[in-house]
Amino acid sequence: MEYISLSYASLGIAVLFIISAMAVSFRYRLGLEKDLAVGAVRAFVQLTAIGYVLQLLFVSERWYYVVGMLVIMLAAAIKNAVARQSVTLKGMFTTLGISIFVGSALTTAVVIGIILRVKPWYSPRYLIPLAGSILGNSMTGAALALNRLRSDITHRKPEVEAALALGATSRQAVMPMIRDALKSAMLPSISSLMVVGIVHLPGMMAGQIIAGAYPVDAVKYQLMVVYMIAAAVAITSMMVVYLATSLFFTPDHMLKAEALGST
Numbered sequence: 001m002e003y004i005s006l007s008y009a010s011l012g013i014a015v016l017f018i019i020s021a022m023a024v025s026f027r028y029r030l031g032l033e034k035d036l037a038v039g040a041v042r043a044f045v046q047l048t049a050i051g052y053v054l055q056l057l058f059v060s061e062r063w064y065y066v067v068g069m070l071v072i073m074l075a076a077a078i079k080n081a082v083a084r085q086s087v088t089l090k091g092m093f094t095t096l097g098i099s100i101f102v103g104s105a106l107t108t109a110v111v112i113g114i115i116l117r118v119k120p121w122y123s124p125r126y127l128i129p130l131a132g133s134i135l136g137n138s139m140t141g142a143a144l145a146l147n148r149l150r151s152d153i154t155h156r157k158p159e160v161e162a163a164l165a166l167g168a169t170s171r172q173a174v175m176p177m178i179r180d181a182l183k184s185a186m187l188p189s190i191s192s193l194m195v196v197g198i199v200h201l202p203g204m205m206a207g208q209i210i211a212g213a214y215p216v217d218a219v220k221y222q223l224m225v226v227y228m229i230a231a232a233v234a235i236t237s238m239m240v241v242y243l244a245t246s247l248f249f250t251p252d253h254m255l256k257a258e259a260l261g262s263t
Helices: 008-013 015-027 033-060 063-083 092-115 124-155 157-165 175-195 203-211 215-243
Strands: none
Touching: 008 015, 015 033, 033 063, 033 124, 063 092, 063 124, 092 124, 092 215, 124 157, 124 175, 124 215, 175 215, 203 215
16 A cells, blocks of 8 residues: 655644634633644644654664764653652652653663664664653653652651651551552553553554554554553652652651642
């Protein structure tokens, strides 16, 4: 089947989808028209820019350009994870940064080096889209885990303080909250595993099929993607809740009042 190239003129027709969403917002007075318009423009600018950047990377295939791109993507993921927190805490950037980096790097290394055996390892055609998918989901998992943990510690402060008074360490005192935070972060990827292929065809699989790949081959890649995302989110979330105790407690296992803020 011939690949159908999409022109900017044809893409312009797709703007009608955004306009229809704005119409719904206007009809029900949701006040989201401006956000939809700004989001649509930002998406166009950002995706167009990254498209040209990726095209240059594909042509040059220099490892330092690819690594530089990954560093920029990592920094953006960490910044967005911090921005999603209801309260900004000292050390939060470091905690989220280490967690997202470790979870994403481990998963990406296994996919690129062991599963796909990409040569050279820095091939942008494989490394950039796969790492981007992993980073995006790790970012979301990290943000969810930390937000849920802080919220639960705040609401269950008397329970935490009682455990501390009975001699529990800070991690022991918040272990029930850690479990709930991990569940909250991992549930979206688990839900995706449950419905993939039945309710929807995910992005990578749909993209490969449109590009002309055999459906069975596209399925294999999509299975790898959903599995790697589940692993990346689990590792990242675990790192977040493990490191986050230093954000909420002093070295002598006392709750930091300024860390709880308001919910």
